Amino acid sequence: MVRIGEAALRLERRRDGQLWAARNGEERPVRVHRLFPWSEDERHVSLRDAGNREFALVGPEEELDPASARALEEAMVAAGFVLEVTAVLDIEEEIEIRVWRVETRQGTRAFQTHLDDWPRETPGGGLLIRDVAGDLYFVPEPGALDASSRAWLWAFVD
Amino acid sequence: MSESGLKNDQGIIERYLGQPARLPDDVRALGEGALGGSVRLYAMVDLDVELGLTQRWLLLGDQRVALVEPGGEAHAFGRAEVRAIREEPGLSATLLHVLGRAEEAPLAELRYTHRQRRAVENVRFVLQQQIEGRDVDPGDADVEYARAVAAPVREAQALVAGNRRAVLWRLLAYLAPYRKRLAWGFAAAAVITLVSLVPPWLAGYLIDEVVRPVQDGSVPAEKGATVAWLAVVAMALVYVVRQAAALVRLRLMAVVGELVARDLRGEVYAHLQKMSMGFFSRKKTGSLITRVTSDTDRLWEFLAFGVVDVSLSLVMLMGLSAVLLSLDWRLGLVMVLPVPAFCWTIFWHGERMERLFLRTWRKWSSMTDVLGDTLPGIKVVKAFSQEAHETGRFSARSADVTEEANRLHAAWTTFWPTLMLAIQGTTVLVWAFAVPRLLGLGGGGPTLSAGTFVSFLLYTTMFIYPIEVIGQMTRTMNRATSSAHRVFEVLDTEPEVVDVAEPVRLRPVEGRVAFEDVTFGYDGVRQVLRGVSFAVEPGEMIGLVGPSGGGKTTVVNLIARFYDVTGGRITVDGVDVRDLDSAHYRRQLGMVLQEPYLFHGTVLENIRYGHPEASPARVIEAARAANAHDFIVKLPHGYDTLVGERGQTLSGGERQRVSIARAILHDPRILILDEATSAVDTETEREIQEAMDRLVAGRTVFAIAHRLSTLVNASRLFVMKDGRLVESGTHAELLAKEDGIYRTLYTLQREMAKAI
Numbered sequence: 001m002v003r004i005g006e007a008a009l010r011l012e013r014r015r016d017g018q019l020w021a022a023r024n025g026e027e028r029p030v031r032v033h034r035l036f037p038w039s040e041d042e043r044h045v046s047l048r049d050a051g052n053r054e055f056a057l058v059g060p061e062e063e064l065d066p067a068s069a070r071a072l073e074e075a076m077v078a079a080g081f082v083l084e085v086t087a088v089l090d091i092e093e094e095i096e097i098r099v100w101r102v103e104t105r106q107g108t109r110a111f112q113t114h115l116d117d118w119p120r121e122t123p124g125g126g127l128l129i130r131d132v133a134g135d136l137y138f139v140p141e142p143g144a145l146d147a148s149s150r151a152w153l154w155a156f157v158d
Numbered sequence: 159m160s161e162s163g164l165k166n167d168q169g170i171i172e173r174y175l176g177q178p179a180r181l182p183d184d185v186r187a188l189g190e191g192a193l194g195g196s197v198r199l200y201a202m203v204d205l206d207v208e209l210g211l212t213q214r215w216l217l218l219g220d221q222r223v224a225l226v227e228p229g230g231e232a233h234a235f236g237r238a239e240v241r242a243i244r245e246e247p248g249l250s251a252t253l254l255h256v257l258g259r260a261e262e263a264p265l266a267e268l269r270y271t272h273r274q275r276r277a278v279e280n281v282r283f284v285l286q287q288q289i290e291g292r293d294v295d296p297g298d299a300d301v302e303y304a305r306a307v308a309a310p311v312r313e314a315q316a317l318v319a320g321n322r323r324a325v326l327w328r329l330l331a332y333l334a335p336y337r338k339r340l341a342w343g344f345a346a347a348a349v350i351t352l353v354s355l356v357p358p359w360l361a362g363y364l365i366d367e368v369v370r371p372v373q374d375g376s377v378p379a380e381k382g383a384t385v386a387w388l389a390v391v392a393m394a395l396v397y398v399v400r401q402a403a404a405l406v407r408l409r410l411m412a413v414v415g416e417l418v419a420r421d422l423r424g425e426v427y428a429h430l431q432k433m434s435m436g437f438f439s440r441k442k443t444g445s446l447i448t449r450v451t452s453d454t455d456r457l458w459e460f461l462a463f464g465v466v467d468v469s470l471s472l473v474m475l476m477g478l479s480a481v482l483l484s485l486d487w488r489l490g491l492v493m494v495l496p497v498p499a500f501c502w503t504i505f506w507h508g509e510r511m512e513r514l515f516l517r518t519w520r521k522w523s524s525m526t527d528v529l530g531d532t533l534p535g536i537k538v539v540k541a542f543s544q545e546a547h548e549t550g551r552f553s554a555r556s557a558d559v560t561e562e563a564n565r566l567h568a569a570w571t572t573f574w575p576t577l578m579l580a581i582q583g584t585t586v587l588v589w590a591f592a593v594p595r596l597l598g599l600g601g602g603g604p605t606l607s608a609g610t611f612v613s614f615l616l617y618t619t620m621f622i623y624p625i626e627v628i629g630q631m632t633r634t635m636n637r638a639t640s641s642a643h644r645v646f647e648v649l650d651t652e653p654e655v656v657d658v659a660e661p662v663r664l665r666p667v668e669g670r671v672a673f674e675d676v677t678f679g680y681d682g683v684r685q686v687l688r689g690v691s692f693a694v695e696p697g698e699m700i701g702l703v704g705p706s707g708g709g710k711t712t713v714v715n716l717i718a719r720f721y722d723v724t725g726g727r728i729t730v731d732g733v734d735v736r737d738l739d740s741a742h743y744r745r746q747l748g749m750v751l752q753e754p755y756l757f758h759g760t761v762l763e764n765i766r767y768g769h770p771e772a773s774p775a776r777v778i779e780a781a782r783a784a785n786a787h788d789f790i791v792k793l794p795h796g797y798d799t800l801v802g803e804r805g806q807t808l809s810g811g812e813r814q815r816v817s818i819a820r821a822i823l824h825d826p827r828i829l830i831l832d833e834a835t836s837a838v839d840t841e842t843e844r845e846i847q848e849a850m851d852r853l854v855a856g857r858t859v860f861a862i863a864h865r866l867s868t869l870v871n872a873s874r875l876f877v878m879k880d881g882r883l884v885e886s887g888t889h890a891e892l893l894a895k896e897d898g899i900y901r902t903l904y905t906l907q908r909e910m911a912k913a914i
Binding site: 014015016017018019029031032034037050075077078079080081082083093095096097099104106107108109110111112114116118131132133134135136154155156158 | 253
């Protein structure tokens with residue numbers, strides 16, 4: 001494993017579509033795993049190889065050349081992708097599940113949560129909802145939603 | 159998967175997920191054109207390159223893979239071109255690269271949410287197997303897609319929530335065997351309703367026909383007294399009849415509810431016993447226990463009281479409205495018109511309370527989470543001196559609960575007095591309309607008699623209860639249908655392993671077991687056993703060894719017929735296990751597991767579990783053979799000592815020896831030992847090993863063991879890896895194989911043992 005402070009890390013999205021990392025004469029395709037997706041600086045990432053071994057640990061102080069920084073940024077967007085809720089249209093309780101219908105930045109979506117799986121508050125004041133399939137729905141500012149959405153969410157936020 | 163299983167999964171997708179339940183026909187046509195043949199497996203890919211929601215389709219054919227874009231454009235590449243598949247999983251999206259030649263653009267890049275993950279992984283699995291030189295038959299494409307996409311919701315809920323009315327009718331059908339009692343219960347409730355209408359009428363009659371005529375001298379006092387006393391007696395009779403009917407109704411309905419709950423409990427539990435292991439691995443035990451206990455209890459409450467209360471409240475409201483309107487239609491309208499508004503207000507209050515309860519429940523969960531975290535981990539709390547922190551955390555959450563509970567109490571304590579005030583407001587309105595007419599001052603109607611007015615006032619007090627019941631009717635029915643649904647879900651699940659119409663009973667089982675090109679997958683696509691073949695003679699002891707995930711446990715699960723094979727066949731004494739009477743067959747089968755399970759009961763009952771008629775002498779003999787007799791005798795109540803939950807605590811080794819004694823008494827022809835000695839210390843292991851040596855003698859044995867040293871005396875060892883039987887032979891034969899997997903594993907274990 002390569003640690004911060006060692007030879008410069010280079011990252012590039014190659015023709016085969018994969019993100020490649022190179023350091024100390026060694027290179028391999030990697031994927032980005034965000035270490036603190038909700039709490040700390042988002043540029044704490046672990047670069048994992050095909051065998052899920054850590055190739056490099058990147059911190060906010062890591063100096064990357066502009067092309068590598070851009071490649072990392074793009075990979076982080078994909079790795080950190082969650083559906084961002086812009087309005088709550090309906091929440092209905094059914095047998096053993098809660099059925100949500102929401103507008104997201106990506107389009108209208110219906111999803112289901114377990115009845116006792118409560119939305120989680122993130123350190124930035126957002127609300128994170130995980131559905132039964134494991135998909136995450138993020139409400140960045142519950143207080144900034146329209147009145148109807150806030151009314152639907154009332155039971156789930158403090 | 160059965161036809162109903164496919165329909166159920168497609169129903170879930172249509173109802174909840176807002177995506178096609180099967181491959182759209184136009185996409186199939188386009189795909190088949192691009193594939194040059196039929197679609198063998200498919201998945202929806204729901205994110206585009208910008209991570210916006212979309213509907214792309216990934217289709218797998220026999221020779222090619224196709225992608226159909228939302229606009230209808232289709233492109234394909236050969237399956238043989240796929241060199242590797244790389245995955246970049248993220249928080250909610252996965253990026254999959256299907257790679258062709260090195261240094262060239264990927265054959266496909268797929269982005270999808272976790273919802274599509276299982277379906278995409280099905281396709282990926284088949285391609286991955288092809289890369290590794292294995293051919294997989296993917297099964298029915300529609301079934302696999304529906305199963306994969308619906309799985310998360312199905313596992314959370316199991317059945318499509320369906321039509322609540324249909325569930326309610328089905329539940330009410332359970333009352334059919336008790337229709338006579340039910341009819342009596344309804345009749346008694348009808349009597350209660352009818353006689354309840356009598357006292358107010360009688361009061362009005364007494365005032366108008368007796369009291370006032372006597373007071374104004376138009377009727378002699380003696381005659382008036384006689385009629386009045388008759389009315390008093392009638393009133394007394396009414397109350398006696400009412401309470402007698404109440405007694406009949408309460409008792410009959412309570413008993414009927416209890417009988418139906420018993421029927422449901424029995425049916426659910428009997429059905430659970432028929433279910434295969436796959437069902438129990440998908441369902442949490444706690445959830446199943448709740449269905450047999452709490453849900454049936456809630457149904458008792460609904461059937462015993464809810465059904466009658468709701469129907470009779472409706473009758474009562476209609477009856478009261480009719481009586482009031484017939485007594486005086488003008489005043490009647492004043493009283494009756496607001497009733498729908500009152501019912502709606504109670505319904506609205508119920509909805510509001512649901513949200514308040516939800517909020518309180520969330521806070522309550524948050525508080526109990528602290529308890530659940532810290533009490534089991536109290537050593538860590540103390541070791542890090544976090545007592546004050548944890549106390550503060552708990553207090554804060556407890557205060558949150560109190561705040562929410564107070565909000566809840568504020569809501570209902572405000573609502574009910576306000577509602578009562580509104581109902582009493584209508585009574586005041588009745589007064590306001592009635593007084594001018596009582597005094598003969600007009601007021602929009604003829605003069606009102608005092609008796610009619612008193613009757614009216616008494617009837618108005620009877621409105622409150624039925625209004626309350628009807629207002630809460632939706633909630634009552636929702637709770638009952640939820641419970642009924644959970645119960646029916648179990649009843650509607652078909653066992654995956656079923657006996658044929660005329661099953662074979664082997665008498666006796668000799669213990670010859672053969673696997674013939676057996677393939678098996680728990681989810682239909684991913685195979686955990688691939689073309690496994692072997693033949694075992696009666697009395698052989700087979701050691702199953704190999705890395706984790708190799709398929710060892712699956713082999714023994716299939717021998718026990720906990721699941722049916724998906725390809726090939728397993729025979730016992732030459733007969734396909736699917737043709738055997740499974741109950742009879744399992745009586746010839748014994749299992750000793752890593753975590754032996756003892757039921758709550760005595761040691762004696764546990765040893766006798768499969769043979770309750772076994773004599774004490776045979777029990778002791780089995781216990782001696784299992785090296786269990788000595789420690790059992792030392793227990794305070796010997797063989798009558800209670801063990802299992804809430805009983806005497808036995809060590810892992812002691813529980814194991816009791817389970818071996820149980821297996822010895824059971825005297826199986828085929829014995830399965832699954833890591834039976836791995837959870838005990840060396841001395842105990844020696845004692846258990848001795849017991850095992852006696853147990854295995856003369857039987858066909860399949861033993862799984864992590865410690866290979868315990869299997870060196872096995873007749874043969876089967877090495878399982880990646881679902882295949884890769885090596886077989888005696889310990890000596892396998893050790894002689896250079897670069898053999900067994901030899902490598904054995905050498906590694908010996909070196910580790912030496913190092914320790």
